[in-house]
Amino acid sequence: MAGEIFDGFRVVGFDLETTGFDVRKERIVEYALIGSDVDGSDINLQSLVYPEKRIPFEASNVHGIKDQDVRDSGNFSEHIGEISKIINDSIVVGHNIIKFDWKMLEMECFRAGVETPKPRAIIDTLVIARKLKIPGRHKLGILCNKYGIDLSNAHRADADAGATLILLWKIMKENPRFFRGTIDDLQDSLAGVRRENLLGPGLEDLEPVPQSRGLLRINNTEIIIAFGKHKGRSLDEINRNDPRYLNWLFSPSSPIERTVCEKYKHLFQG
Known part of the structure; x- marks a missing residue:
């Protein structure tokens, strides 16, 4: 089965909500890591974060998080330890994670003067959807609707992280050939290092x-x-x-x- 590619690994969906889209200037206001550990036990780490700046109305209008919600949540430095414990050596799955969520995390770590967590692999479902040429637009909400995934609480970190994991599983079931190789083969293919038909035998x-x-x-x-x-x-x-x-x-x-x-x-x- 295609899911065997992840056997023996901790696998987590990862999502952030932020004050905006510019990774150089904006800050994290919520994070979620949802998935399962190597032994099959559930992982559910999520929290609001005090961003040390005002949350613009436009951002609050998207995710619903306001200044008063995060005032006592602790700044990023108070959360990175727990985040790193889960991400280190894990397979981290996100939608547009490579261009947004991970870069945002890297910038927050840089500001805090701490090392960025070291996952075993980063898997981006947006890149996969484009690689497989799944028909239609590739926004998370549209793909979830296509695959029958409930995303009624969209734009909250835990909902998006969990939905992304389910989306990956459904794409894997529909396209098992793409996931026959190792996790390194998959990463290479997504990065354009190898052709898809070199994955697996x-x-x-x-x-x-x-x-x-x-x-x-x-x-x-x-x-x-x-x-x-x-x-x-x-x-x-x-x-x-x-x-x-x-x-x-x-x-x-x-x-x-x-x-x-x-x-x-x-x-x-x-």
Whole structure:
């Protein structure tokens, strides 16, 4: 399963609410780290933060946090210790985390004179959505709506962090091929270091389905198509996203032997 890429790691969704968007000038007013530890136990660290400046009306209008809400919450220096304990050696997941949340965290650490936490990996669901060319706009709210994820409390850190984790899981289930490699393979692919089709075993490494002339390959419990526009995708994935193509694949017009078609066709009927 695609989720195995994260086995053995602490995985947390991360989100910030701030006084604005300029990472050089603005400050954190709320953070959340939501996820699970290596042993499966829940992680839920969230808090308001005193930003040491006024919260502009425009920002409060987005996340609902006002000056009086954060007055006694402690400044960033009082929170970074707990934040670092969770982030260090974790896989940290966020939406637009690379260009915003992480840069904001780095600037706050710089101001506080402390070292930025060191995660095992940073996974950005915005980058993944763009990499996979998921149809439509890629704002968190739009993607959550597309995948049926409740985000009724949008623009609060805990809601956005939790929703981002669920979004990643749903994208992984829909696109297992993209997540077959290691966490390092995934990071390299998102950074453009490797091509997507180098993640995990190559098609030539997979055992051919008998009598398929190599057009179908076996990858654990999945059957992978090795030609055409869906090359590298599993039959299950094609059935979910392009069932008309699967109908053609099992039709008399298919280049796959009829005996092989009949063997697998019944799995996707009814």
